[in-house]
Amino acid sequence: MVKKGKLITFFLVVAIVFGVVFGTAKMMLGKINLGLDLQGGFEVLYEVKPANGKGKVDRQTLTDTVSALDRRINSIGVAEPSITIEGNNRIRVQLAGIKDQNEARKMLSTTAELSFRDAKDNVKLDGSDLVPGGAKQAFGQNNNPIVTLKLKSADKFAKVTKEIANQTPNNQLVIWLDYKKGQKYETEKSKKNPAYLSAPNVSKVIDDNNVQIEGNFTANEAKNLANLLNSGALPVKMNEVYSTSVGAQFGQDALNETVIAGIVGVLAIFVFMIAVYRLPGIVASITLIAYTYLVLLVLSLLNATLTLPGIAGLILGIGMAVDANVITYERIKEELKVGRSTKAAFDVGSKEAFRAILDGNLTTLIVACVLFYFGTSSIKGFATVLIISILLSFLTAVWGSRLLLGLLVKSNVLNNKPGLFSVNKKQIHSLHDGVSTYDLKTRFDRFDFVKHHRLFLGIFTTITIVGIILLAVFKMNLGIDFASGTRAEITSNAKITQSTVEKDLKEINMPSDNITFQGKNSTTAVISYKGALKQNEVAKFKSYFSDKYKHEPSISTVTPTVGKELAKNGIYALAIASVLIVLYIAVRFEFYMGIAAILSLLFDAFTIFIFFSIFRIEVDLTFIAAVLTVIGYSINDTIVTADRVRDIGKKMKRYKTKEDVAFAVNHGLRQTFTRSINTIVTVLITVLALVIFGNESILSFSIALLVGLISSVFSSIFMAMQLWYVFKSHQVNKKGPLDTVKKKKKRNAGQPVV
Numbered sequence: 001m002v003k004k005g006k007l008i009t010f011f012l013v014v015a016i017v018f019g020v021v022f023g024t025a026k027m028m029l030g031k032i033n034l035g036l037d038l039q040g041g042f043e044v045l046y047e048v049k050p051a052n053g054k055g056k057v058d059r060q061t062l063t064d065t066v067s068a069l070d071r072r073i074n075s076i077g078v079a080e081p082s083i084t085i086e087g088n089n090r091i092r093v094q095l096a097g098i099k100d101q102n103e104a105r106k107m108l109s110t111t112a113e114l115s116f117r118d119a120k121d122n123v124k125l126d127g128s129d130l131v132p133g134g135a136k137q138a139f140g141q142n143n144n145p146i147v148t149l150k151l152k153s154a155d156k157f158a159k160v161t162k163e164i165a166n167q168t169p170n171n172q173l174v175i176w177l178d179y180k181k182g183q184k185y186e187t188e189k190s191k192k193n194p195a196y197l198s199a200p201n202v203s204k205v206i207d208d209n210n211v212q213i214e215g216n217f218t219a220n221e222a223k224n225l226a227n228l229l230n231s232g233a234l235p236v237k238m239n240e241v242y243s244t245s246v247g248a249q250f251g252q253d254a255l256n257e258t259v260i261a262g263i264v265g266v267l268a269i270f271v272f273m274i275a276v277y278r279l280p281g282i283v284a285s286i287t288l289i290a291y292t293y294l295v296l297l298v299l300s301l302l303n304a305t306l307t308l309p310g311i312a313g314l315i316l317g318i319g320m321a322v323d324a325n326v327i328t329y330e331r332i333k334e335e336l337k338v339g340r341s342t343k344a345a346f347d348v349g350s351k352e353a354f355r356a357i358l359d360g361n362l363t364t365l366i367v368a369c370v371l372f373y374f375g376t377s378s379i380k381g382f383a384t385v386l387i388i389s390i391l392l393s394f395l396t397a398v399w400g401s402r403l404l405l406g407l408l409v410k411s412n413v414l415n416n417k418p419g420l421f422s423v424n425k426k427q428i429h430s431l432h433d434g435v436s437t438y439d440l441k442t443r444f445d446r447f448d449f450v451k452h453h454r455l456f457l458g459i460f461t462t463i464t465i466v467g468i469i470l471l472a473v474f475k476m477n478l479g480i481d482f483a484s485g486t487r488a489e490i491t492s493n494a495k496i497t498q499s500t501v502e503k504d505l506k507e508i509n510m511p512s513d514n515i516t517f518q519g520k521n522s523t524t525a526v527i528s529y530k531g532a533l534k535q536n537e538v539a540k541f542k543s544y545f546s547d548k549y550k551h552e553p554s555i556s557t558v559t560p561t562v563g564k565e566l567a568k569n570g571i572y573a574l575a576i577a578s579v580l581i582v583l584y585i586a587v588r589f590e591f592y593m594g595i596a597a598i599l600s601l602l603f604d605a606f607t608i609f610i611f612f613s614i615f616r617i618e619v620d621l622t623f624i625a626a627v628l629t630v631i632g633y634s635i636n637d638t639i640v641t642a643d644r645v646r647d648i649g650k651k652m653k654r655y656k657t658k659e660d661v662a663f664a665v666n667h668g669l670r671q672t673f674t675r676s677i678n679t680i681v682t683v684l685i686t687v688l689a690l691v692i693f694g695n696e697s698i699l700s701f702s703i704a705l706l707v708g709l710i711s712s713v714f715s716s717i718f719m720a721m722q723l724w725y726v727f728k729s730h731q732v733n734k735k736g737p738l739d740t741v742k743k744k745k746k747r748n749a750g751q752p753v754v
Contacts, residue, residue: 006411010404014286021293028293031300034096035307035381037697038255040248040552041096044105045562046238048089051111057089061235066091068232072107075227082305091238092376096305101245101552102539103224109238109535111178112228116160119170121179124160127233129153131209135229137222140214145222147213149229154209164202172199175213177225197225240535241559245542247552250491254308254695262315265689266292269322269682276678277329279420283404284325284397291321291389291396298388309382309622312690312698316629316705317389319683320364323636324397326682327360328353329421330675336423337440339431342416346409350402356643357398359588360636365390366584367577367632371625374573376566379625386629437671438648444670450662453722460603460719467610474613479620480556482570484563486529489554490545494523501525508544510537518696532557570624577628578602581635589642592731596723597638600715601631607711608704617700626704633683634712637676638720644668645721658729665725669717680713 036043048057048065062085073081073095082094098104116125134150151157164173175197176183183195198215217225266288273281295314299306332349340348368390372383408414418425429435480487490496498515505511505527514528533541538555545553558566578598585594605627612619645668655661687709690702 002413003411006407007413010407010411013404013407017286017290021289025293025296028297028300032296033303033305034251034255035305035310036094036096036244036251037246037308038251038306038311039097040246040251041094041098042101042105042243042245043092043094044108044240045086045242046091046093046109047241047561048091049237049239051113051234051236057236059085062089062091064235065238068234069093069108071231072228073104075231086376090241094305097248102542103220105243105535105538107224107228109240110228111234111237112231113178113233114229115176115179117174117176117179118164118167119172119174121174121181124163124173125151125157127229129156130229132232133230135226137219137226138212140212144214145217145219146215147217147222147226147229149211149213151209151211154207157209157211158205158207161202161204161206165204171202173202174199177228240557242557242562243538244554244556245538246554247491247546249551250489250554250697254697255311257693257695258308258311258315258690258698261689261693262311262318262686264693265315265686266318268685268689269319272682272685273322273325276422277325278422279408279414280325280329280332280405280422283401283408284322284329286404287325287396287400288318288322290400291392292318294392294396295385295388298392299385304384305381306385307381308695308698309379309625309701310385312694312701313382313385314389315686315690316683317386317393319686320361320389320633321393321397322682323360323679324353324357324393325401326675326678327356327640328398328401330678331437333421333423334437334440334671336418336421337427337429338435338437339429339433342414342418342421343409346406354398356640359585359639359643361390361393363581363584363635363639364632366580367628370573370577370580371628374569374576375625376621379621382622382625438651438667440671442670442673444673447670448666449669449717450665450722450725453725456718456722457726460715463610464603464606467606470610471613474616476609476613477616477618479618480528480558480563481621482563482567482619484558484560485531486533486555486557488527488529488541488556489518489524490527490549491524491551491553492549493551495521496523496525501527504544504548508540510541524696532559566621573624573628574605574631577631581631585635585639585642589646592727593642593724596720596727597635597642599723600638600720601634601712603715603719604630604634604708604711608708611707612700612704617703620700622698622701623704626701627708630705630708630712634680634709634716636679637712637716640676640679641668641672641716641721642724644672645724655728655732658725658732661725661728661732665721669721673717676716677713680709684709 048062050057066083066085069083069091070081073083073093082092084092086092093108095101095104112127114127114130115123117123129151131150131152136148138146138148140146161173164171176195177197178195180195198213200214213225269288270281270285273284275281277284292314295317298304328350331353332345335345335349336342365387368383368386372380372387375383414420418428490501496517498517501515502511510529510533512527512529516526518524518526533555538557541555542553545551578601581601582594582598585597608623608627608630611617612623645664648664648667649655652660652664655664684706687702687705690698691706694702
């Protein structure tokens with residue numbers, strides 16, 4: 001009998017989900033902070049040193065510097081700035097959505113130590129003599145922009161002006177900003193030197209605490225100088241060691257393209273799930289919509305910043321979230337085939353699937369946490385989204401999907417309708433037959449995966465050896481993130497040619513031997529320099545190309561120090577993630593399974609390195625994130641099979657011979673082959689969407705994921721389980737004779753031993 005209450009509850013829950021999602025999505029999306037790679041802006045990493053070159057930079061000094069920088073940023077009206085202390089001597093500044101990047105960078109890095117000196121460079125007054133917040137931009141007698149200051153002591157200023165007035169003929173009071181030893185105002189005043197401000201003649205004593213600085217300022221320059229003085233001098237020197245800037249148009253294009261890729265990927269998953277699993281596929285699609293909404297909601301509530309790799313992480317997370325549904329639905333189908341009722345199949349299948357889902361998600365979570373710890377900037381954003389995605393997939397793909405499907409099952413509307421679960425009635429056995437899920441026939445029963453294990457392992461070994469040789473010959477095409485240097489991207493509404501770019505670079509005296517083109521119609525040119533460009537060079541580059549092509553270029557610079565650190569951190573992250581996965585699988589399964597799994601995962605990572613080396617694809621910061629993500633995710637395939645092999649082993653109670661081990665591996669692979677393929681297909685769909693429709697800024701990231709995931713399909717089946725067979729067979733052979741002796745002793749207990 002159909003229970004209408006359960007059915008009504010199902011449709012009510014679905015209506016609420018769609019109502020909340022479509023009713024509040026626009027408002028919620030408006031509250032999410034977009035990173036600088038999505039709305040334009042820049043990011044700078046400063047190495048902090050003592051102002052006088054002596055002493056040490058302690059935590060309090062770094063905190064004071066952050067406060068001074070924050071005041072400066074507030075003065076130029078930047079919303080949601082991000083200023084963080086990294087390590088013992090670094091400060092990272094991220095300013096998204098800022099219009100005048102050059103002016104902001106100049107304001108950030110200027111120490112802003114004001115000094116009043118005589119003609120002999122003796123300091124008479126400095127910034128400590130100013131009233132805090134007393135600097136203002138104003139206009140002089142000729143309507144020229146000036147800066148007015150308020151001093152703490154009129155008497156002190158009177159004393160200083162008296163001394164200067166008596167120093168005829170050199171009675172100038174020279175005003176400097178960030179004075180450097182050896183600078184002379186007579187030569188500097190003829191240059192456009194921002195350090196030299198003014199040198200008024202003092203002919204009489206000025207008994208007043210109001211001072212005017214009359215330089216050749218524009219109104220904007222005078223305003224910025226006043227803001228600098230009000231925010232206070234920085235207590236340190238800051239050297240720029242890494243920077244990246246993105247034009248607003250680049251950010252908007254990247255956002256639009258990646259969102260389109262996400263929509264295409266998600267719709268493709270919906271079609272795949274419904275085609276393969278029918279009614280459960282529809283339920284999975286509903287929970288995926290709720291999952292996507294919840295991830296974005298959490299990001300908005302946490303006030304997190306969504307970056308381009310973060311969106312890629314969200315899209316990837318959707319593919320991962322559906323894996324839990326695939327594993328659950330396959331187990332339910334198995335229970336239906338052995339003759340269980342729809343309700344019993346649902347209960348048992350959901351329970352049995354949970355272990356593999358838990359193990360798969362926890363291993364990916366381990367990698368995401370390692371990425372978050374070692375990552376910087378946008379990689380940390382990717383890891384944040386990945387962590388949130390994994391945690392929320394439990395809420396939606398496990399609990400939410402089970403709730404919705406459970407309501408339909410308990411309503412009895414699905415009774416005797418296995419076709420709605422994509423199960424043919426001819427495949428169903430009677431419970432009286434005593435057939436278990438381990439006895440079910442599969443379309444892969446004729447394949448003996450273990451028989452040719454030496455051939456499979458030999459192929460993987462050969463690929464590894466050849467890959468090492470290829471890497472030694474071709475090497476990796478390291479981008480500036482690891483090799484250091486400068487990378488600039490200019491874009492145009494029309495096609496750009498090599499000769500045009502070379503002519504442009506010659507015009508600004510910044511030639512480059514490394515110019516490549518991107519985009520379907522070569523509308524984007526990528527220009528690389530071996531050395532890190534200076535601030536004035538970056539400003540000149542941006543100014544020229546912004547004026548000519550009406551799009552602000554994107555520029556990234558990395559010093560050798562930071563490049564080495566990024567490479568070192570990437571190696572550490574890879575090593576730590578591998579060790580943690582081995583330990584986890586050793587605890588959950590056994591040590592040999594952990595070793596076999598990590599060797600296959602490292603092979604997947606190595607495959608990515610070989611592919612990038614052969615095809616000369618540039619390796620950037622997101623490459624390490626992609627490699628680690630492949631390691632964290634591709635373990636899912638191995639875990640699904642390992643979980644089934646473990647169950648078969650428990651049923652057999654113990655492995656007596658290597659033939660028993662071979663049976664467990666073969667049986668496990670045959671019965672999980674379909675779900676292994678389906679889980680990887682759902683993620684590959686999203687990654688392919690990123691490769692085809694996504695922005696070129698994350699193309700190398702997407703390609704690395706694609707190559708690694710394809711490799712994982714083969715390595716989990718033909719390498720990981722084959723290695724475990726070899727290890728386990730060796731263990732069984734060593735234990736076999738001893739077990740036989742023990743059995744004989746037990747059988748002859750109480751009898752004399754001959």
